[in-house]
Structure formats: structure tokens, C-alpha cells
Amino acid sequence: MRSRRARAGRFGVTLIAIAAIAGGAPLSAGATSAGGAVPLGVDARVLAAPTHGVHIGKGQLSDAAGRAVNGRVAILAWPGETFLRSLRDGVVFATPTVGWARTAADGRWSADANPTLIPREYVEPDGKVNFVAIGWTSMAQGRWDFSAWLGANASRNDATDLSFSANGKLDTGAALLRTSVRSTQRDPSPELGIPICGYGRVGTYQVWSIVNESWPYGSDKGWLHHESSHSVTVGSAMSTDGGLHFSVSGSSTTTAGVSFTYAKSIAYRDFRVGMQYGKFRQYCGGQPTNTYSFRVDFPNGGYDDVGRSGVPNWTYCLTVSAGEWVRNRTDGSAWSFSAGTKVAGVIGIDLSSSTNYSTTLDLHYELVAKGLVCGSNAVPSIAAKVKTSR
Amino acid sequence: MIHRRIVLAGTGAAGVAALVLALSVVLGSTTRHGDGQGPLASLNESGSESMAVDPTRTGATSWTYGIRLCVQSSDVPAVVEGVAPTATVGDGFRMVGLGLREFDPSADHAPIISVDGYPPPRRDVPDTPASVPGFVVRTPCALDPTARYTELLVGLERIGAAGGGWRGLDVTYTADGRRYVLAIEHDLLICGPAIPEFCHGP
Numbered sequence: 193m194r195s196r197r198a199r200a201g202r203f204g205v206t207l208i209a210i211a212a213i214a215g216g217a218p219l220s221a222g223a224t225s226a227g228g229a230v231p232l233g234v235d236a237r238v239l240a241a242p243t244h245g246v247h248i249g250k251g252q253l254s255d256a257a258g259r260a261v262n263g264r265v266a267i268l269a270w271p272g273e274t275f276l277r278s279l280r281d282g283v284v285f286a287t288p289t290v291g292w293a294r295t296a297a298d299g300r301w302s303a304d305a306n307p308t309l310i311p312r313e314y315v316e317p318d319g320k321v322n323f324v325a326i327g328w329t330s331m332a333q334g335r336w337d338f339s340a341w342l343g344a345n346a347s348r349n350d351a352t353d354l355s356f357s358a359n360g361k362l363d364t365g366a367a368l369l370r371t372s373v374r375s376t377q378r379d380p381s382p383e384l385g386i387p388i389c390g391y392g393r394v395g396t397y398q399v400w401s402i403v404n405e406s407w408p409y410g411s412d413k414g415w416l417h418h419e420s421s422h423s424v425t426v427g428s429a430m431s432t433d434g435g436l437h438f439s440v441s442g443s444s445t446t447t448a449g450v451s452f453t454y455a456k457s458i459a460y461r462d463f464r465v466g467m468q469y470g471k472f473r474q475y476c477g478g479q480p481t482n483t484y485s486f487r488v489d490f491p492n493g494g495y496d497d498v499g500r501s502g503v504p505n506w507t508y509c510l511t512v513s514a515g516e517w518v519r520n521r522t523d524g525s526a527w528s529f530s531a532g533t534k535v536a537g538v539i540g541i542d543l544s545s546s547t548n549y550s551t552t553l554d555l556h557y558e559l560v561a562k563g564l565v566c567g568s569n570a571v572p573s574i575a576a577k578v579k580t581s582r
Numbered sequence: 583m584i585h586r587r588i589v590l591a592g593t594g595a596a597g598v599a600a601l602v603l604a605l606s607v608v609l610g611s612t613t614r615h616g617d618g619q620g621p622l623a624s625l626n627e628s629g630s631e632s633m634a635v636d637p638t639r640t641g642a643t644s645w646t647y648g649i650r651l652c653v654q655s656s657d658v659p660a661v662v663e664g665v666a667p668t669a670t671v672g673d674g675f676r677m678v679g680l681g682l683r684e685f686d687p688s689a690d691h692a693p694i695i696s697v698d699g700y701p702p703p704r705r706d707v708p709d710t711p712a713s714v715p716g717f718v719v720r721t722p723c724a725l726d727p728t729a730r731y732t733e734l735l736v737g738l739e740r741i742g743a744a745g746g747g748w749r750g751l752d753v754t755y756t757a758d759g760r761r762y763v764l765a766i767e768h769d770l771l772i773c774g775p776a777i778p779e780f781c782h783g784p
Contacts, residue, residue: 508727510648511706512695514639515773516780518632558781560639565695570725571650572695573631 232365233389234266235289243291248340250302251354253327260299263329267291270322273446273490284390319343334358337428337442395471400464407579415456417554428487435484444487461497508567614763621757622660626723630767634780642698644739647770652723660719663754672746672776679737681711700737745774
């Protein structure tokens with residue numbers, strides 16, 4: 193009894209999330225609704241009535257050839273950074289269906305999400321939620337990951353076009369009922385015993401992104417203070433063949449709420465911050481399916497610096513006295529997060545970053561004598577990179 | 583003679599700046615804006631800069647700080663009325679002068695972040711700075727390092743061990759018939775106990 197209570201405590205967060213959609217009859221594979229077959233993972237009960245709530249986006253559904261098709265789109269909620277940080281390996285979390293919409297004849301759709309169906313733990317402090325749109329016709333289905341706001345920022349939700357294609361075979365889960373798939377040791381076990389679809393993390397990958405450099409002259413010293421609290425939207429990918437091939441499937445958002453100061457040093461250095469990606473596998477009724485999602489998990493707070501050689505010849509130089517010079521940038525225009533999306537070595541494709549890595553960087557130089565501060569592409573106060581010189 | 587002219591210009595500018603700011607408050611007719619958000623700018627985008635000179639390394643007792651000024655459009659010049667600190671920290675310093683210069687940068691005639699001494703040595707600032715009140719800024723904001731450049735020069739002198747200095751600058755000016763205050767996030771500091779976050783490092 194004691195161990196069961198302890199387990200319930202450990203999985204409390206996930207249980208809360210799943211309870212939000214598990215109050216009625218469990219969803220089974222091969223579900224249908226009044227409109228026909230429903231893809232595995234979509235809760236057919238939600239499709240019984242139109243969704244009224246927060247408008248979260250619009251787009252157009254097409255087939256594999258790019259032609260508009262008539263079908264339906266379901267909206268599933270995916271947890272955000274706060275939840276994912278607490279997610280232990282071996283635990284399946286729910287991806288509740290929180291809304292749906294029929295497409296028009298030209299494939300266009302516009303969807304609401306019912307906020308009461310979204311677990312509170314999935315909503316980030318700024319009101320942003322990660323969603324998965326699953327669109328399907330009678331024969332095909334497709335998926336697109338995106339983020340949208342609840343609350344005051346919901347008016348911004350139409351800024352992004354959520355068009356995607358139903359380019360895969362419709363999977364209602366019939367095969368899952370016929371086949372017993374053996375779990376690997378790393379796969380999450382169905383310990384919650386709730387026969388609905390969800391995802392479990394089966395792998396993590398660290399990706400480093402260079403956010404700045406320091407090139408102090410002689411005994412001068414350089415260092416960096418990094419602080420970020422803004423959102424980063426990074427591409428995601430999915431696989432329906434057991435993880436053999438991945439394709440781009442939209443994007444997901446995480447905050448970059450990390451802050452740290454690199455020690456000052458006379459060395460030439462790259463300053464790097466780490467982002468954790470997660471590989472998630474779908475489970476339905478406790479059994480693993482062949483669907484994987486690869487997406488940004490959260491900034492891991494890691495940072496590092498790597499030595500460099502070969503002093504650059506930058507000529508945008510200004511005279512400066514001995515002392516400490518500090519340059520603060522907050523717009524991120526000089527440094528994008530693109531380097532943090534080079535994951536081809538992991539899933540076969542690189543992902544994109546739809547927004548700059550918005551952050552605050554304080555670049556410091558301590559000059560031991562009168563010298564020069566030189567920018568790489570402009571005067572030092574606004575240059576992308578800066579060195580000291582004589 | 584040049585040095586004397588700069589000092590006099592600085593003393594006069596401080597008085598004008600105070601008068602302009604006082605009038606602005608009374609009349610409520612001045613628009614205050616950040617960098618890049620009005621006709622006159624410095625970086626012309628978000629961001630900030632700090633320079634804390636270290637008396638223990640330089641041996642100097644006064645310094646000249648340089649701050650770029652530029653206009654969004656050369657069709658809308660800005661007439662500077664005065665310059666004052668947005669705020670100050672510490673009591674180990676005093677302002678000893680203000681000036682403005684406009685020049686064509688080159689390898690041996692470059693803008694400055696700071697140099698030892700006020701007035702600045704001619705090898706670092708070969709120009710004769712002009713008086714602040716009435717100076718017309720016409721140089722457009724550009725990334726081109728060879729583009730004509732307008733620089734505000736501020737002189738601070740160390741008068742005590744505490745150090746300190748200016749936390750930002752307010753540049754009062756008129757453009758297109760309206761009065762503005764450009765708030766520049768640029769700290770002009772002298773190392774000392776008054777600014778413990780500087781000059782020690784992590």
C-alpha cells in the first residue's frame with residue numbers, strides 16, 4: 193500500500209493531466225465518430241459536439257500532392273517546458289484532444305480549443321500552449337505541431353499559417369489491436385493502466401548553440417553574462433515508421449529561462465548554451481506504436497566555453513581607456529538559434545528555428561591598458577562580435 | 583586655448599541643460615523617447631553600453647567619454663539643446679565639460695569609447711569640439727564605419743575614492759518643430775566602491 197501511494201505521488205502531475213480526459217469511457221483503438229473513422233490518438237468523444245473556446249489557429253489541409261482536401265482537424269494538447277522538466281523516463285503523459293473542426297471544401301479550417309480540457313500543467317506562465325493538429329480524410333492523415341496562446345495574447349494566434357498535408361495512411365489503430373508489441377527496456381511501461389493514447393520520452397539529445405565569442409588581447413579578459421526569459425520556437429519532426437525516417441512536422445515552443453555568467457578569462461572562447469531535445473514515442477492502451485515525435489524539450493541550463501584560435505581581423509575599432517567595457521544586447525538579431533537545430537545526426541534532418549533566440553547578452557571586456565575595442569561588422573556597441581586590440 | 587574653450591562650453595551646456603529640462607517639465611511639451619524611437623538616436627536600436635574607467639591602471643584623474651549621435655533621416659536634423667545624466671551614482675566624480683564633434687572617421691581619426699584626460703589628448707581627438715547648445719546633428723545613423731560621424735564628448739573628473747558617474751544620458755533637442763529628450767542607455771563611470779558591480783568581474 194505504501195509503495196502504491198508513493199507511486200501515485202510520483203506520477204501526480206501526469207495523473208492530473210490524464211484525468212482531465214479520462215473521466216468517461218476509455219478511448220479505444222479504431223474509434224469512430226459520426227463523421228467516420230478517427231485517427232489513433234484522437235479522442236472521438238470530443239468530436240461529438242462542436243468546440244467552443246479559444247481560437248488557436250487556422251490553416252489549410254491538403255493531400256500528399258498539395259491539393260486541398262476536405263476532412264477534419266483535431267487539436268491535441270502537448271505539455272510545455274514546466275511539465276517536461278518534471279517528466280521522468282518511464283512515464284506516459286496524455287495528449288488530450290481539446291478541440292476539432294471540419295475543413296471547408298477548399299481544405300481551409302479554423303479551430304478553437306476548449307481550455308477546460310487542457311491540463312493546467314500544460315499551460316506555460318505566459319499562457320502559451322503547445323498543440324498538435326491532426327488532420328485526416330477517409331484515407332489519409334497528417335500532423336502539424338504548433339504553439340498558441342490562451343488568454344490575453346490569443347489575438348496573435350492567427351499570425352502563423354498552420355497549413356499542412358494529410359500525406360500518410362490513415363491509422364485508426366486497428367493493427368494495434370491485432371499485434372502485441374513488445375516493449376523495450378527503455379520504453380515507458382503502462383504503469384498507469386489507463387488505456388488511452390499518450391507519449392513517453394524514450395531519448396534525449398543535447399544540442400549546443402554558440403551565443404557569442406570573446407577575443408581579449410594579451411592580458412585583457414573577456415566574459416559573458418547570459419540571461420533569457422523569452423520563448424524560442426523550434427522546428428519539430430515526426431516519424432510513423434518506428435523512427436526510421438523523420439519529416440518536419442511544425443514547431444514547438446519552449447522558454448529559455450536560463451541565466452548564467454561565464455568566468456572571465458584571457459582565452460579566446462566560444463560561449464555556448466545547451467538545449468535538450470526529446471524523442472517521444474506514442475503509446476495507446478499501454479502498447480507502443482510506430483509514431484515518434486522529436487522536438488525541443490527545454491533549455492537544460494547548461495553552458496560551456498570552447499577555446500578558439502586565430503585572431504580575427506576586425507577593423508571597426510574605437511579607442512578605450514583601461515577599465516571595464518560592457519555591451520548589452522537584448523534583441524537577439526545578431527545571434528540566432530539556428531545552430532541549436534542541427535540535429536541531422538540524430539534524426540536525419542535539421543530542424544528550423546522560426547524565431548530568433550531572443551535573449552539578453554552582456555559582453556564584458558576588462559582592458560589592462562589603453563587599447564581598442566573592435567567590432568566584427570559595425571562599431572562595437574552594435575556589432576555581432578567584438579574583440580580587444582592595441 | 584582649445585582646452586579652455588571645451589571647459590567653458592561644458593560649463594555653459596550644463597546650465598542650459600538644466601534650464602531646458604526645467605522648462606520641459608513645467609510646460610509638459612517634451613516627448614521623451616528611447617534610442618531608435620525618435621528623430622535623434624545613438625545606437626539606433628535596443629541595447630546599452632557601459633564604460634567604467636579604472637584609475638588604478640590609467641593613472642589619470644579625468645577622462646573623456648564618446649557617445650555617437652545620429653539622426654534617423656538627414657531631412658530631419660536635430661538641434662541639441664542640452665545634455666544631462668539620466669541618473670548619477672556615487673559622489674567621487676564631477677562633470678568637467680561637454681562638447682560635440684563631427685568628422686569623417688579614418689584609421690588615425692576614429693571615434694572613442696573613452697580616453698584618459700579631459701580635455702582629450704589631440705592624438706585621440708584631433709578635432710576642436712563645438713559647444714553643445716545649438717549644435718545641429720545631421721549625420722544619418724549608419725553602420726558604415728567610414729560614414730561621417732557625430733560624437734558627443736563628456737568629461738568626468740575623479741574627485742574621491744568612491745568613484746561613480748552617469749547612469750545614462752538625456753539629450754534634449756528639437757527636431758521638426760518639436761522638443762524631445764533622447765534617453766541613451768550608456769553609463770559613463772569611474773571605478774570605485776560606488777559601482778561594485780564593475781571593475782572586479784566574476
